[in-house]
Amino acid sequence: MKASFRLAQDGVYRCDGFQEFFWQTHGFGTRNASPNADVTLRQVHSGRVFNARGTEDRAEEGDALVTDEIARSIGVRTADCVPILLLDAATRCVGAVHAGWRGTAARIVERAIERMRADFGTDAAHIYAAVGPCIRACCYEVGSDIAEQFEAATRKANAQGDRCFLNLAEANLRQMRAAGVMDQRIFDCGLCTACQSAQFFSYRREPTNPGRMTTSISRLA
Protein backbone atom coordinates (compact mmCIF):
# COMPACT_ATOMS: atom_id res chain seq x y z
CA MET A 1 0.00 0.00 0.00
CA LYS A 2 1.02 3.60 -0.48
CA ALA A 3 2.02 5.06 2.83
CA SER A 4 3.42 8.36 3.84
CA PHE A 5 7.16 8.60 4.08
CA ARG A 6 8.46 11.81 5.59
CA LEU A 7 11.66 13.62 4.74
CA ALA A 8 12.94 14.51 8.19
CA GLN A 9 15.08 17.51 9.06
CA ASP A 10 18.19 15.33 9.02
CA GLY A 11 17.71 14.71 5.27
CA VAL A 12 16.58 11.08 5.67
CA TYR A 13 13.19 9.55 4.79
CA ARG A 14 11.26 7.65 7.42
CA CYS A 15 8.19 5.45 7.02
CA ASP A 16 5.17 6.54 9.06
CA GLY A 17 4.02 2.93 9.16
CA PHE A 18 7.07 2.04 11.28
CA GLN A 19 6.82 4.94 13.74
CA GLU A 20 4.40 3.19 16.13
CA PHE A 21 7.24 0.77 16.93
CA PHE A 22 9.09 2.82 19.52
CA TRP A 23 11.71 0.09 19.88
CA GLN A 24 13.29 0.73 16.49
CA THR A 25 14.82 3.55 14.48
CA HIS A 26 15.31 3.50 10.73
CA GLY A 27 15.94 5.71 7.73
CA PHE A 28 16.29 5.80 3.96
CA GLY A 29 19.17 7.97 2.85
CA THR A 30 19.17 10.60 0.13
CA ARG A 31 21.85 12.47 -1.79
CA ASN A 32 22.17 14.81 1.17
CA ALA A 33 22.33 12.47 4.15
CA SER A 34 22.28 8.85 5.16
CA PRO A 35 21.49 7.17 8.49
CA ASN A 36 24.25 5.36 10.36
CA ALA A 37 24.81 1.64 9.68
CA ASP A 38 27.10 -0.34 11.98
CA VAL A 39 27.02 -3.51 9.90
CA THR A 40 26.85 -3.66 6.09
CA LEU A 41 27.88 -6.24 3.51
CA ARG A 42 29.98 -6.21 0.38
CA GLN A 43 26.99 -6.32 -1.94
CA VAL A 44 27.18 -8.71 -4.88
CA HIS A 45 23.59 -8.91 -6.25
CA SER A 46 23.10 -12.35 -4.72
CA GLY A 47 20.47 -14.20 -2.70
CA ARG A 48 22.78 -14.46 0.34
CA VAL A 49 21.48 -13.39 3.76
CA PHE A 50 23.61 -12.92 6.88
CA ASN A 51 22.71 -12.77 10.54
CA ALA A 52 24.58 -9.66 11.71
CA ARG A 53 25.48 -11.17 15.09
CA GLY A 54 29.21 -11.82 14.95
CA THR A 55 29.46 -10.25 11.49
CA GLU A 56 31.91 -7.38 11.11
CA ASP A 57 31.15 -4.43 8.86
CA ARG A 58 31.88 -5.20 5.17
CA ALA A 59 33.41 -8.57 6.06
CA GLU A 60 30.99 -10.74 4.07
CA GLU A 61 29.62 -10.83 0.54
CA GLY A 62 25.84 -10.83 0.46
CA ASP A 63 22.75 -8.68 0.02
CA ALA A 64 20.58 -8.91 3.12
CA LEU A 65 21.15 -8.70 6.86
CA VAL A 66 18.89 -9.76 9.72
CA THR A 67 19.42 -9.23 13.43
CA ASP A 68 17.84 -9.17 16.87
CA GLU A 69 20.78 -7.34 18.47
CA ILE A 70 19.98 -4.11 20.28
CA ALA A 71 21.76 -0.86 19.32
CA ARG A 72 23.66 -2.32 16.38
CA SER A 73 22.19 -0.99 13.13
CA ILE A 74 22.21 -2.98 9.90
CA GLY A 75 22.20 -1.36 6.48
CA VAL A 76 22.35 -1.62 2.72
CA ARG A 77 23.63 0.81 0.07
CA THR A 78 21.69 1.57 -3.09
CA ALA A 79 21.49 3.87 -6.11
CA ASP A 80 18.50 2.53 -8.13
CA CYS A 81 18.28 -0.95 -6.55
CA VAL A 82 15.41 -1.49 -4.10
CA PRO A 83 16.15 -0.97 -0.39
CA ILE A 84 13.70 -2.87 1.82
CA LEU A 85 13.47 -2.76 5.61
CA LEU A 86 11.67 -5.47 7.58
CA LEU A 87 10.58 -5.55 11.20
CA ASP A 88 8.87 -8.26 13.18
CA ALA A 89 6.38 -6.65 15.58
CA ALA A 90 6.29 -9.79 17.75
CA THR A 91 9.94 -10.80 18.19
CA ARG A 92 11.55 -7.40 17.39
CA CYS A 93 14.03 -8.77 14.91
CA VAL A 94 14.76 -6.60 11.87
CA GLY A 95 16.09 -6.96 8.34
CA ALA A 96 17.69 -4.82 5.62
CA VAL A 97 17.60 -5.99 1.99
CA HIS A 98 19.33 -4.82 -1.21
CA ALA A 99 17.34 -6.01 -4.23
CA GLY A 100 18.49 -5.22 -7.74
CA TRP A 101 17.19 -7.32 -10.60
CA ARG A 102 19.66 -10.13 -9.93
CA GLY A 103 18.91 -10.19 -6.22
CA THR A 104 15.19 -10.05 -6.94
CA ALA A 105 15.55 -12.97 -9.36
CA ALA A 106 17.42 -14.79 -6.55
CA ARG A 107 14.42 -13.99 -4.26
CA ILE A 108 16.57 -12.12 -1.75
CA VAL A 109 13.63 -10.63 0.22
CA GLU A 110 11.95 -14.02 0.53
CA ARG A 111 15.23 -15.49 1.74
CA ALA A 112 15.58 -12.73 4.33
CA ILE A 113 12.09 -13.48 5.66
CA GLU A 114 12.93 -17.18 5.73
CA ARG A 115 16.12 -16.40 7.69
CA MET A 116 14.11 -14.35 10.22
CA ARG A 117 11.86 -17.38 10.68
CA ALA A 118 14.79 -19.79 11.03
CA ASP A 119 16.91 -17.63 13.38
CA PHE A 120 14.29 -15.76 15.42
CA GLY A 121 11.02 -17.66 15.01
CA THR A 122 9.38 -14.93 12.93
CA ASP A 123 5.83 -15.48 11.70
CA ALA A 124 5.54 -13.55 8.40
CA ALA A 125 2.08 -12.34 9.48
CA HIS A 126 3.85 -10.16 12.09
CA ILE A 127 6.22 -8.53 9.60
CA TYR A 128 6.02 -4.87 8.57
CA ALA A 129 7.95 -3.93 5.43
CA ALA A 130 9.04 -0.57 3.98
CA VAL A 131 10.18 -0.17 0.37
CA GLY A 132 12.38 2.87 -0.22
CA PRO A 133 13.36 5.01 -3.19
CA CYS A 134 14.47 2.96 -6.21
CA ILE A 135 14.30 3.09 -9.98
CA ARG A 136 10.68 2.58 -11.03
CA ALA A 137 9.04 1.19 -14.15
CA CYS A 138 8.83 4.75 -15.55
CA CYS A 139 12.63 4.78 -15.97
CA TYR A 140 13.81 1.18 -15.80
CA GLU A 141 14.05 -0.11 -19.33
CA VAL A 142 15.59 -3.58 -19.51
CA GLY A 143 16.37 -6.11 -22.20
CA SER A 144 13.81 -8.77 -23.03
CA ASP A 145 16.18 -11.41 -21.58
CA ILE A 146 15.80 -9.77 -18.16
CA ALA A 147 12.13 -8.89 -18.58
CA GLU A 148 11.14 -12.48 -19.27
CA GLN A 149 12.37 -13.48 -15.80
CA PHE A 150 9.72 -11.31 -14.12
CA GLU A 151 5.94 -11.17 -14.09
CA ALA A 152 6.29 -7.52 -13.03
CA ALA A 153 7.72 -6.50 -16.41
CA THR A 154 5.67 -4.77 -19.08
CA ARG A 155 6.20 -4.43 -22.81
CA LYS A 156 5.40 -1.28 -24.72
CA ALA A 157 5.31 -1.50 -28.47
CA ASN A 158 6.59 1.43 -30.50
CA ALA A 159 7.95 2.05 -33.98
CA GLN A 160 11.36 0.62 -33.05
CA GLY A 161 9.83 -2.57 -31.68
CA ASP A 162 9.02 -3.72 -28.18
CA ARG A 163 10.57 -1.94 -25.23
CA CYS A 164 10.53 -3.65 -21.81
CA PHE A 165 10.18 -1.92 -18.47
CA LEU A 166 10.68 -3.65 -15.16
CA ASN A 167 8.80 -2.81 -11.96
CA LEU A 168 11.34 -4.10 -9.44
CA ALA A 169 9.45 -2.81 -6.41
CA GLU A 170 6.34 -4.68 -7.53
CA ALA A 171 8.34 -7.88 -8.06
CA ASN A 172 9.52 -7.59 -4.45
CA LEU A 173 6.02 -6.79 -3.16
CA ARG A 174 4.80 -9.99 -4.82
CA GLN A 175 7.54 -12.01 -3.15
CA MET A 176 6.70 -10.57 0.27
CA ARG A 177 2.98 -11.28 -0.16
CA ALA A 178 3.77 -14.82 -1.31
CA ALA A 179 5.93 -15.27 1.81
CA GLY A 180 2.93 -14.38 4.00
CA VAL A 181 3.45 -10.67 4.70
CA MET A 182 0.05 -8.93 4.94
CA ASP A 183 -0.57 -6.43 2.17
CA GLN A 184 -1.65 -3.67 4.58
CA ARG A 185 1.70 -4.01 6.39
CA ILE A 186 3.79 -3.38 3.27
CA PHE A 187 4.56 0.32 2.75
CA ASP A 188 6.03 1.57 -0.52
CA CYS A 189 7.25 5.17 -0.74
CA GLY A 190 6.68 5.17 -4.53
CA LEU A 191 9.67 7.47 -5.14
CA CYS A 192 11.80 7.00 -8.28
CA THR A 193 15.56 7.57 -7.95
CA ALA A 194 15.96 8.27 -11.68
CA CYS A 195 13.03 10.73 -11.95
CA GLN A 196 14.08 12.56 -8.81
CA SER A 197 17.83 12.61 -9.30
CA ALA A 198 18.15 15.97 -7.57
CA GLN A 199 17.24 14.15 -4.39
CA PHE A 200 18.63 10.65 -4.96
CA PHE A 201 21.67 8.98 -6.49
CA SER A 202 20.75 7.07 -9.64
CA TYR A 203 23.21 4.69 -11.25
CA ARG A 204 21.21 4.73 -14.49
CA ARG A 205 21.28 8.50 -14.68
CA GLU A 206 24.88 8.98 -13.53
CA PRO A 207 26.81 5.75 -14.16
CA THR A 208 30.14 7.37 -13.33
CA ASN A 209 28.99 8.82 -10.00
CA PRO A 210 29.85 6.30 -7.26
CA GLY A 211 27.40 7.90 -4.80
CA ARG A 212 25.26 5.48 -2.81
CA MET A 213 22.54 6.03 -0.25
CA THR A 214 22.45 4.04 2.96
CA THR A 215 19.23 2.58 4.31
CA SER A 216 19.36 1.20 7.83
CA ILE A 217 17.37 -0.03 10.78
CA SER A 218 18.30 -0.58 14.41
CA ARG A 219 16.53 -2.19 17.29
CA LEU A 220 16.69 0.15 20.30
CA ALA A 221 15.11 -2.00 23.01
Ligand SMILES: [Zn+2]
Ligand atom coordinates in the same frame (compact mmCIF):
# COMPACT_ATOMS: atom_id res chain seq x y z
ZN1 LIG B 1 11.19 7.30 -12.93
